[in-house]
Amino acid sequence: MNKEDPKKELLLCVFERLLKAYGKRNWWPAESPLEVMIGCILTQNTAWKNVEKAIANMKKKNLIDLHALRSIDVGELSEVIRPVGFYTLKAKRLKALVDFLFDEFKGDLELMKRMDQHTLRKRLLGVDGVGPETADSILLYALEKPIFVVDAYTRRFLINHGLFDGRAKYERIQAFFMSNLPEDTYIYNEFHALIVYLGQKHCRKVPICKGCPLESGKT
Ligand code: SF4
The missing domain is CATH 1.10.1670 (Endonuclease Iii, domain 2)
Known part of the structure:
Protein backbone atom coordinates (compact mmCIF):
# COMPACT_ATOMS: atom_id res chain seq x y z
CA MET A 1 0.00 0.00 0.00
CA TRP A 27 -20.56 -6.71 -18.05
CA TRP A 28 -21.33 -5.91 -20.90
CA PRO A 29 -23.67 -8.81 -21.68
CA ALA A 30 -23.40 -9.10 -25.48
CA GLU A 31 -22.25 -11.56 -28.13
CA SER A 32 -20.20 -9.10 -30.19
CA PRO A 33 -18.66 -5.60 -30.12
CA LEU A 34 -21.39 -4.41 -32.49
CA GLU A 35 -24.07 -5.66 -30.10
CA VAL A 36 -22.36 -3.71 -27.30
CA MET A 37 -22.40 -0.54 -29.40
CA ILE A 38 -26.08 -1.00 -30.22
CA GLY A 39 -26.81 -1.54 -26.52
CA CYS A 40 -24.91 1.66 -25.65
CA ILE A 41 -27.38 3.69 -27.75
CA LEU A 42 -30.49 1.75 -26.78
CA THR A 43 -29.83 1.97 -23.03
CA GLN A 44 -29.96 5.77 -22.98
CA ASN A 45 -32.70 6.81 -20.51
CA THR A 46 -34.22 3.36 -20.14
CA ALA A 47 -33.94 0.23 -18.00
CA TRP A 48 -31.74 -2.62 -19.23
CA LYS A 49 -34.68 -5.07 -19.40
CA ASN A 50 -36.16 -2.93 -22.21
CA VAL A 51 -32.85 -3.05 -24.06
CA GLU A 52 -32.87 -6.85 -23.80
CA LYS A 53 -36.30 -6.98 -25.46
CA ALA A 54 -35.21 -4.65 -28.26
CA ILE A 55 -31.99 -6.59 -28.88
CA ALA A 56 -33.96 -9.86 -28.97
CA ASN A 57 -36.27 -8.29 -31.61
CA MET A 58 -33.23 -7.18 -33.59
CA LYS A 59 -31.73 -10.67 -33.44
CA LYS A 60 -34.94 -12.22 -34.76
CA LYS A 61 -34.63 -9.94 -37.79
CA ASN A 62 -30.86 -10.45 -38.17
CA LEU A 63 -30.23 -6.79 -37.46
CA ILE A 64 -27.10 -7.18 -35.34
CA ASP A 65 -25.25 -6.68 -38.58
CA LEU A 66 -23.75 -3.48 -39.94
CA HIS A 67 -24.89 -4.02 -43.53
CA ALA A 68 -28.44 -4.87 -42.47
CA LEU A 69 -28.52 -1.77 -40.25
CA ARG A 70 -27.25 0.34 -43.08
CA SER A 71 -30.03 -0.87 -45.39
CA ILE A 72 -33.02 -0.71 -43.06
CA ASP A 73 -34.96 2.55 -42.94
CA VAL A 74 -35.51 4.50 -39.74
CA GLY A 75 -39.26 3.79 -39.60
CA GLU A 76 -38.82 0.02 -39.76
CA LEU A 77 -35.94 0.04 -37.28
CA SER A 78 -38.00 2.17 -34.86
CA GLU A 79 -40.71 -0.49 -34.76
CA VAL A 80 -38.17 -3.22 -33.99
CA ILE A 81 -36.63 -1.31 -31.08
CA ARG A 82 -39.95 0.05 -29.74
CA PRO A 83 -39.50 -1.47 -26.20
CA VAL A 84 -36.67 1.01 -25.40
CA GLY A 85 -38.81 4.15 -25.69
CA PHE A 86 -37.77 7.24 -27.72
CA TYR A 87 -37.53 4.64 -30.47
CA THR A 88 -37.55 6.97 -33.49
CA LEU A 89 -34.80 9.09 -31.95
CA LYS A 90 -32.78 6.01 -31.04
CA ALA A 91 -33.27 4.48 -34.50
CA LYS A 92 -31.86 7.71 -36.00
CA ARG A 93 -28.96 7.56 -33.55
CA LEU A 94 -28.22 3.94 -34.45
CA LYS A 95 -28.25 4.85 -38.13
CA ALA A 96 -25.91 7.80 -37.43
CA LEU A 97 -23.50 5.49 -35.61
CA VAL A 98 -23.60 2.96 -38.45
CA ASP A 99 -22.95 5.73 -41.03
CA PHE A 100 -20.00 6.86 -38.92
CA LEU A 101 -18.60 3.31 -38.80
CA PHE A 102 -18.78 3.01 -42.58
CA ASP A 103 -17.54 6.53 -43.32
CA GLU A 104 -14.58 6.38 -40.96
CA PHE A 105 -13.67 2.69 -40.86
CA LYS A 106 -15.37 1.07 -43.87
CA GLY A 107 -17.52 -0.85 -41.39
CA ASP A 108 -14.44 -2.62 -39.99
CA LEU A 109 -14.50 -2.62 -36.17
CA GLU A 110 -10.98 -4.07 -36.01
CA LEU A 111 -9.75 -1.05 -37.94
CA MET A 112 -11.67 1.17 -35.53
CA LYS A 113 -10.02 -0.56 -32.58
CA ARG A 114 -6.59 0.29 -33.92
CA MET A 115 -7.20 4.04 -33.67
CA ASP A 116 -5.79 5.71 -30.55
CA GLN A 117 -8.27 6.24 -27.75
CA HIS A 118 -8.04 10.03 -27.58
CA THR A 119 -8.73 10.56 -31.30
CA LEU A 120 -11.45 7.93 -31.36
CA ARG A 121 -13.24 9.50 -28.39
CA LYS A 122 -13.24 12.89 -30.10
CA ARG A 123 -14.64 11.40 -33.30
CA LEU A 124 -17.32 9.43 -31.44
CA LEU A 125 -18.42 12.58 -29.64
CA GLY A 126 -19.12 14.09 -33.06
CA VAL A 127 -21.76 11.43 -33.83
CA ASP A 128 -25.38 12.46 -33.33
CA GLY A 129 -26.64 11.21 -29.95
CA VAL A 130 -23.24 10.11 -28.63
CA GLY A 131 -22.33 11.92 -25.41
CA PRO A 132 -19.43 11.19 -23.04
CA GLU A 133 -21.08 8.23 -21.27
CA THR A 134 -22.07 6.54 -24.55
CA ALA A 135 -18.69 7.23 -26.17
CA ASP A 136 -16.80 5.86 -23.19
CA SER A 137 -19.05 2.80 -22.92
CA ILE A 138 -18.31 2.03 -26.57
CA LEU A 139 -14.58 2.55 -26.02
CA LEU A 140 -14.40 0.43 -22.89
CA TYR A 141 -16.94 -2.32 -23.43
CA ALA A 142 -16.94 -2.73 -27.23
CA LEU A 143 -13.32 -1.85 -28.02
CA GLU A 144 -11.57 -2.73 -24.73
CA LYS A 145 -9.89 0.66 -24.40
CA PRO A 146 -8.76 1.70 -20.88
CA ILE A 147 -11.24 4.48 -20.10
S1 SF4 B 1 -23.04 5.53 1.24
FE1 SF4 B 1 -23.48 3.95 -0.32
S2 SF4 B 1 -21.56 2.86 -0.63
FE2 SF4 B 1 -21.34 4.00 1.25
S3 SF4 B 1 -21.89 2.52 2.85
FE3 SF4 B 1 -23.76 3.68 2.33
S4 SF4 B 1 -24.78 2.47 0.75
FE4 SF4 B 1 -22.67 1.74 0.92
Whole structure:
Protein backbone atom coordinates (compact mmCIF):
# COMPACT_ATOMS: atom_id res chain seq x y z
CA MET A 1 0.00 0.00 0.00
CA ASN A 2 1.15 3.51 -0.79
CA LYS A 3 0.93 5.63 2.37
CA GLU A 4 1.68 8.82 0.37
CA ASP A 5 -1.34 8.44 -1.84
CA PRO A 6 -4.47 7.77 0.22
CA LYS A 7 -6.92 8.22 -2.70
CA LYS A 8 -5.18 5.49 -4.71
CA GLU A 9 -5.25 3.22 -1.73
CA LEU A 10 -8.90 4.06 -1.02
CA LEU A 11 -10.19 3.44 -4.53
CA LEU A 12 -8.39 0.13 -4.93
CA CYS A 13 -9.67 -0.91 -1.52
CA VAL A 14 -13.25 -0.03 -2.57
CA PHE A 15 -12.79 -2.01 -5.79
CA GLU A 16 -11.48 -5.04 -3.97
CA ARG A 17 -14.23 -4.99 -1.35
CA LEU A 18 -16.95 -4.76 -3.99
CA LEU A 19 -15.36 -7.51 -6.08
CA LYS A 20 -15.10 -9.75 -3.04
CA ALA A 21 -18.72 -9.11 -2.07
CA TYR A 22 -20.41 -9.24 -5.48
CA GLY A 23 -17.98 -11.18 -7.69
CA LYS A 24 -17.31 -10.40 -11.36
CA ARG A 25 -20.32 -8.78 -13.03
CA ASN A 26 -19.49 -10.01 -16.57
CA TRP A 27 -20.56 -6.71 -18.05
CA TRP A 28 -21.33 -5.91 -20.90
CA PRO A 29 -23.67 -8.81 -21.68
CA ALA A 30 -23.40 -9.10 -25.48
CA GLU A 31 -22.25 -11.56 -28.13
CA SER A 32 -20.20 -9.10 -30.19
CA PRO A 33 -18.66 -5.60 -30.12
CA LEU A 34 -21.39 -4.41 -32.49
CA GLU A 35 -24.07 -5.66 -30.10
CA VAL A 36 -22.36 -3.71 -27.30
CA MET A 37 -22.40 -0.54 -29.40
CA ILE A 38 -26.08 -1.00 -30.22
CA GLY A 39 -26.81 -1.54 -26.52
CA CYS A 40 -24.91 1.66 -25.65
CA ILE A 41 -27.38 3.69 -27.75
CA LEU A 42 -30.49 1.75 -26.78
CA THR A 43 -29.83 1.97 -23.03
CA GLN A 44 -29.96 5.77 -22.98
CA ASN A 45 -32.70 6.81 -20.51
CA THR A 46 -34.22 3.36 -20.14
CA ALA A 47 -33.94 0.23 -18.00
CA TRP A 48 -31.74 -2.62 -19.23
CA LYS A 49 -34.68 -5.07 -19.40
CA ASN A 50 -36.16 -2.93 -22.21
CA VAL A 51 -32.85 -3.05 -24.06
CA GLU A 52 -32.87 -6.85 -23.80
CA LYS A 53 -36.30 -6.98 -25.46
CA ALA A 54 -35.21 -4.65 -28.26
CA ILE A 55 -31.99 -6.59 -28.88
CA ALA A 56 -33.96 -9.86 -28.97
CA ASN A 57 -36.27 -8.29 -31.61
CA MET A 58 -33.23 -7.18 -33.59
CA LYS A 59 -31.73 -10.67 -33.44
CA LYS A 60 -34.94 -12.22 -34.76
CA LYS A 61 -34.63 -9.94 -37.79
CA ASN A 62 -30.86 -10.45 -38.17
CA LEU A 63 -30.23 -6.79 -37.46
CA ILE A 64 -27.10 -7.18 -35.34
CA ASP A 65 -25.25 -6.68 -38.58
CA LEU A 66 -23.75 -3.48 -39.94
CA HIS A 67 -24.89 -4.02 -43.53
CA ALA A 68 -28.44 -4.87 -42.47
CA LEU A 69 -28.52 -1.77 -40.25
CA ARG A 70 -27.25 0.34 -43.08
CA SER A 71 -30.03 -0.87 -45.39
CA ILE A 72 -33.02 -0.71 -43.06
CA ASP A 73 -34.96 2.55 -42.94
CA VAL A 74 -35.51 4.50 -39.74
CA GLY A 75 -39.26 3.79 -39.60
CA GLU A 76 -38.82 0.02 -39.76
CA LEU A 77 -35.94 0.04 -37.28
CA SER A 78 -38.00 2.17 -34.86
CA GLU A 79 -40.71 -0.49 -34.76
CA VAL A 80 -38.17 -3.22 -33.99
CA ILE A 81 -36.63 -1.31 -31.08
CA ARG A 82 -39.95 0.05 -29.74
CA PRO A 83 -39.50 -1.47 -26.20
CA VAL A 84 -36.67 1.01 -25.40
CA GLY A 85 -38.81 4.15 -25.69
CA PHE A 86 -37.77 7.24 -27.72
CA TYR A 87 -37.53 4.64 -30.47
CA THR A 88 -37.55 6.97 -33.49
CA LEU A 89 -34.80 9.09 -31.95
CA LYS A 90 -32.78 6.01 -31.04
CA ALA A 91 -33.27 4.48 -34.50
CA LYS A 92 -31.86 7.71 -36.00
CA ARG A 93 -28.96 7.56 -33.55
CA LEU A 94 -28.22 3.94 -34.45
CA LYS A 95 -28.25 4.85 -38.13
CA ALA A 96 -25.91 7.80 -37.43
CA LEU A 97 -23.50 5.49 -35.61
CA VAL A 98 -23.60 2.96 -38.45
CA ASP A 99 -22.95 5.73 -41.03
CA PHE A 100 -20.00 6.86 -38.92
CA LEU A 101 -18.60 3.31 -38.80
CA PHE A 102 -18.78 3.01 -42.58
CA ASP A 103 -17.54 6.53 -43.32
CA GLU A 104 -14.58 6.38 -40.96
CA PHE A 105 -13.67 2.69 -40.86
CA LYS A 106 -15.37 1.07 -43.87
CA GLY A 107 -17.52 -0.85 -41.39
CA ASP A 108 -14.44 -2.62 -39.99
CA LEU A 109 -14.50 -2.62 -36.17
CA GLU A 110 -10.98 -4.07 -36.01
CA LEU A 111 -9.75 -1.05 -37.94
CA MET A 112 -11.67 1.17 -35.53
CA LYS A 113 -10.02 -0.56 -32.58
CA ARG A 114 -6.59 0.29 -33.92
CA MET A 115 -7.20 4.04 -33.67
CA ASP A 116 -5.79 5.71 -30.55
CA GLN A 117 -8.27 6.24 -27.75
CA HIS A 118 -8.04 10.03 -27.58
CA THR A 119 -8.73 10.56 -31.30
CA LEU A 120 -11.45 7.93 -31.36
CA ARG A 121 -13.24 9.50 -28.39
CA LYS A 122 -13.24 12.89 -30.10
CA ARG A 123 -14.64 11.40 -33.30
CA LEU A 124 -17.32 9.43 -31.44
CA LEU A 125 -18.42 12.58 -29.64
CA GLY A 126 -19.12 14.09 -33.06
CA VAL A 127 -21.76 11.43 -33.83
CA ASP A 128 -25.38 12.46 -33.33
CA GLY A 129 -26.64 11.21 -29.95
CA VAL A 130 -23.24 10.11 -28.63
CA GLY A 131 -22.33 11.92 -25.41
CA PRO A 132 -19.43 11.19 -23.04
CA GLU A 133 -21.08 8.23 -21.27
CA THR A 134 -22.07 6.54 -24.55
CA ALA A 135 -18.69 7.23 -26.17
CA ASP A 136 -16.80 5.86 -23.19
CA SER A 137 -19.05 2.80 -22.92
CA ILE A 138 -18.31 2.03 -26.57
CA LEU A 139 -14.58 2.55 -26.02
CA LEU A 140 -14.40 0.43 -22.89
CA TYR A 141 -16.94 -2.32 -23.43
CA ALA A 142 -16.94 -2.73 -27.23
CA LEU A 143 -13.32 -1.85 -28.02
CA GLU A 144 -11.57 -2.73 -24.73
CA LYS A 145 -9.89 0.66 -24.40
CA PRO A 146 -8.76 1.70 -20.88
CA ILE A 147 -11.24 4.48 -20.10
CA PHE A 148 -13.51 4.87 -17.08
CA VAL A 149 -17.28 5.25 -17.65
CA VAL A 150 -19.17 7.69 -15.42
CA ASP A 151 -22.92 7.27 -15.06
CA ALA A 152 -25.70 8.25 -12.67
CA TYR A 153 -24.78 5.43 -10.25
CA THR A 154 -21.15 6.63 -10.14
CA ARG A 155 -22.26 10.19 -9.39
CA ARG A 156 -24.63 9.06 -6.66
CA PHE A 157 -21.94 6.92 -5.03
CA LEU A 158 -19.52 9.89 -4.95
CA ILE A 159 -22.19 12.33 -3.73
CA ASN A 160 -23.28 9.94 -0.96
CA HIS A 161 -19.67 9.85 0.22
CA GLY A 162 -19.26 13.64 0.04
CA LEU A 163 -16.51 13.37 -2.59
CA PHE A 164 -18.27 15.45 -5.29
CA ASP A 165 -21.40 17.53 -5.47
CA GLY A 166 -24.20 17.08 -8.01
CA ARG A 167 -22.78 19.75 -10.34
CA ALA A 168 -19.42 18.04 -10.89
CA LYS A 169 -18.51 17.74 -14.58
CA TYR A 170 -18.27 14.32 -16.23
CA GLU A 171 -14.58 14.73 -17.11
CA ARG A 172 -13.67 15.74 -13.55
CA ILE A 173 -15.22 12.60 -12.12
CA GLN A 174 -13.63 10.48 -14.82
CA ALA A 175 -10.22 12.02 -14.07
CA PHE A 176 -10.70 11.25 -10.36
CA PHE A 177 -10.96 7.53 -11.12
CA MET A 178 -8.39 7.40 -13.91
CA SER A 179 -5.71 9.30 -12.04
CA ASN A 180 -6.17 7.20 -8.92
CA LEU A 181 -6.40 3.74 -10.46
CA PRO A 182 -3.94 1.81 -12.61
CA GLU A 183 -4.60 2.27 -16.35
CA ASP A 184 -6.23 -1.11 -16.75
CA THR A 185 -9.18 -2.08 -18.93
CA TYR A 186 -10.11 -4.96 -16.63
CA ILE A 187 -10.27 -2.75 -13.53
CA TYR A 188 -12.23 0.03 -15.30
CA ASN A 189 -14.65 -2.49 -16.77
CA GLU A 190 -15.27 -4.38 -13.55
CA PHE A 191 -15.27 -1.36 -11.25
CA HIS A 192 -17.92 0.47 -13.26
CA ALA A 193 -20.13 -2.62 -13.33
CA LEU A 194 -19.67 -3.12 -9.57
CA ILE A 195 -20.66 0.49 -8.85
CA VAL A 196 -23.83 0.01 -10.92
CA TYR A 197 -24.70 -3.09 -8.91
CA LEU A 198 -23.89 -1.31 -5.64
CA GLY A 199 -26.17 1.55 -6.70
CA GLN A 200 -29.01 -0.84 -7.44
CA LYS A 201 -28.69 -2.73 -4.17
CA HIS A 202 -27.49 -0.23 -1.57
CA CYS A 203 -26.18 3.12 -2.69
CA ARG A 204 -29.50 4.64 -3.68
CA LYS A 205 -30.58 8.27 -3.44
CA VAL A 206 -31.29 7.52 0.20
CA PRO A 207 -28.49 5.00 0.79
CA ILE A 208 -29.17 1.71 2.54
CA CYS A 209 -25.82 1.45 4.31
CA LYS A 210 -26.82 -1.45 6.52
CA GLY A 211 -25.45 -4.59 4.90
CA CYS A 212 -23.52 -2.65 2.23
CA PRO A 213 -20.06 -4.11 1.48
CA LEU A 214 -18.60 -0.62 2.05
CA GLU A 215 -20.28 -0.10 5.41
CA SER A 216 -17.51 1.11 7.73
CA GLY A 217 -15.70 -1.54 9.68
CA LYS A 218 -16.10 -4.28 7.06
CA THR A 219 -13.05 -5.66 5.35
S1 SF4 B 1 -24.78 2.47 0.75
FE1 SF4 B 1 -23.76 3.68 2.33
S2 SF4 B 1 -21.89 2.52 2.85
FE2 SF4 B 1 -22.67 1.74 0.92
S3 SF4 B 1 -21.56 2.86 -0.63
FE3 SF4 B 1 -23.48 3.95 -0.32
S4 SF4 B 1 -23.04 5.53 1.24
FE4 SF4 B 1 -21.34 4.00 1.25
